[in-house]
Amino acid sequence: MYKIKSIPNNLRPRERLKEVGVENLTDQELLAIILKTGTKNKNVLELSLELLKEYPINKLEEVELNTLCKIKGIGETKAIELIATIELGKRIILKPKSNELKLTGSKEIFEATKYLFYNKKQEYFYCLYFNNNNILISKKLLFIGTLNRSVIHLREIFKEAYLVSASYIVCLHNHPTGNVTPSEADINLTNSLISTGKLQGIPVIDHIIIGNDNYYSFYENSNNFS
Numbered sequence: 001m002y003k004i005k006s007i008p009n010n011l012r013p014r015e016r017l018k019e020v021g022v023e024n025l026t027d028q029e030l031l032a033i034i035l036k037t038g039t040k041n042k043n044v045l046e047l048s049l050e051l052l053k054e055y056p057i058n059k060l061e062e063v064e065l066n067t068l069c070k071i072k073g074i075g076e077t078k079a080i081e082l083i084a085t086i087e088l089g090k091r092i093i094l095k096p097k098s099n100e101l102k103l104t105g106s107k108e109i110f111e112a113t114k115y116l117f118y119n120k121k122q123e124y125f126y127c128l129y130f131n132n133n134n135i136l137i138s139k140k141l142l143f144i145g146t147l148n149r150s151v152i153h154l155r156e157i158f159k160e161a162y163l164v165s166a167s168y169i170v171c172l173h174n175h176p177t178g179n180v181t182p183s184e185a186d187i188n189l190t191n192s193l194i195s196t197g198k199l200q201g202i203p204v205i206d207h208i209i210i211g212n213d214n215y216y217s218f219y220e221n222s223n224n225f226s
Helices: 013-020 027-035 044-054 065-069 075-094 106-117 154-163 184-200
Strands: 124-130 136-144 168-174 204-210 215-217
Touching: 013 027, 027 044, 027 075, 065 075, 106 124, 106 168, 106 204, 106 215, 124 154, 136 154, 154 168, 154 184, 168 184, 184 204
Parallel strands: 168 204
Antiparallel strands: 124 136, 124 168, 204 215
């Protein structure tokens, strides 16, 4: 295996980072630092370049774990480390700076939670649980569906609400297509959420559909919430 020692000192990515700063490294060099080693026939810089030719940097985040594992020279360990690094970078950029989320409005909730759905190819259904002071006390991913369908169990939504002693609930799910227009299933689910919330004494304040940097709020578009 060609290790980093086979590369001249002045060309080694780690040494380059220390010398010129991380912002001046190429995508190839940054990727080489994450991958650490190459293969029997190519060093880590060559492996990085080969990977970037197949998956340019703007497409690399879309590659699934199983696909990366099949690339010669990557393997499961490197694939996991790479995906974890990409996810960490996304969270640093997209996640709100404040850890405290207050129940102030649908737009504010959308802005604070849209990172959860970034580049997702399936439907993800989250519930946000708030206390009497309208402060978020729990966020839970409850269901993962297909491209355009997920199976929601109301009992799981309210079970979690009781466990954390929530006073209010906001439900969120994404439309991977980017179109936030509610489907008939979305409308029926929202009506069930409202009625069950009233019966349980834990109101569902809003149900928000997340698209491509846009959203649809049932609260903002309906008179059914009280």
